[in-house]
Amino acid sequence: MRRSLIAVSGIALATLALAACSSSSSSDASSAAPSGSKVGGMTECTKEAVQPAVDAAAKAMGADNVMAIEDLQCADGWAVASGTLGTAAQASATDGPQGAPTQFIFEAEGQFWIPKAAADVCGTPFPPTGETAPADAMIPASLFSACLSA
Secondary structure (H helix, E strand, O other), rough: OHHHHHHHHHHHHHHHHHHHHHOOOOOOOOOOOOOOOEEOOOEEEEEEHHHHHHHHHHHHHHHEOOOOEEEEEEEOEEEEOOOOOOHHHHHHHHHHHOOOEEEEEEEEOOEEEEEHHHHHHHOOOOOOOOOOOOOOOOHHHHHOOOHHHO
């Protein structure tokens, strides 16, 4: 009798512990996230949080490339960073940054921003033929304008 009471108590405690571990708070992934808020897990939608991903994407296009984020828009675990892409020398020009206006698209994965090619996330046909996102677009409709300039 005593052993069965201990076994039942142990099972009850284990069940409570598992229930406590498995509960978590969730955010509404369908709402647009304002700048500075958490999106897609632990990633933050701030220029400071996205800049390392922008630096890596710029360097992938040329070893000396740099881009400071001039505009950042986020929604549903996605980010579009816009700025002027150029070399380090062009960025420090006395008359302001020189280079090409550029947008990078990122998707949040955990605490990282992962670069995405517009052709892969904007849907078909690519390039888009209209102002609205096609049904197979992965990027949120609120950020679809980034696909129009890709």
